[in-house]
Amino acid sequence: MGHYVEVEKGVKLYVEDIGAGKPVIFVHGWPVNHKMFEYQYNVLPKYGYRCIGIDLRGYGRSDAPWSGYDYNQMADDIALVADSLGLLRATLVGFSMGGALAIRYAARHCGRRLCGLVLAAAAAPVFTQRLDFPYGTPVEQLNTTIAGLYIDRPKTVADFGVTFFAKPISDPFRTWFNGLSFDASSYGTIKGLESLRDEDLRDDLPKVLLPTTILHGKLDAIAPYALAEQMNKGIQGSKLVPFEESGHGLFYDEREKFNQELLNALDSK
Secondary structure (H helix, E strand, C coil), X not given: CEEEEEEECCEEEEEEEECCCEEEEEECCCCCCHHHHXXXXXXXXXXXXXXXXXXXXXXXXXCCCCCCCCHHHHHHHHHHHHHHHCCCCEEEEEECHHHHHHHHHHHHCCCCCEEEEEEECCCCCCCECECCECCCECHHHHHXXXXXXXXXXXXXXHHHHCCCCCCCCCHHHHHHHHHHHHHCCHHHXXXXXXXXXXXXXXXXXXXXXCCEEEEEECCCCCXXXXXXXXXXXXXXXXXXXXXXXXXXXXXXXXXXXXXXXXXXXXXXX
């Protein structure tokens, strides 16, 4: 069942609501949408979980305003969806940029309506390298990608996807997955990547007081595994689960393990 939630005047987010039971909120990565979690939606409702997939502003079927692509606003959007649905003791599952937003939500909203976090290949605590943070992607690389989005968005997105998965995928799967990004607005895609480049969540980590499970691929060429180690150090009591054979797309590279670890995390909360 799909419906829309208004998060500010004239801006509505699309929300897919699947199954019944304990709520699990899914927040997608850049630059795709909630459909990336298809292989989780197929499984979790069988175990009594209600899957709530949100298309962030500017992505998927949600409205695409010109502004509001900073982490604070997007985390507030997620909070408004949770409020609108009256969710209680939900688990927030964030992938890549969605993982960064999950951290900001937990810190900014004091974990309201949540009982735990699952951070999957999260682009956090800082996605780009800094003088005092050598673990992420070079800023120059992100700037090159942003420049490419102004010139040839389809090719730039396709190039980004080349290193997404560590295991072979079929050509139809790659076409489908890359195609999810074309449902995003062009300017939302650019502004989202600018936020990934500029935002810093290091001060948020000690404010995350929820049980947190970190799932991360050892072969991740987009959000290096060292980021997961930094999150594990910064979030008290967090559990880090390495995926030895996965790249950034661990939800598909090791699909069965990912779903089982997700169920393990949900059952423990």
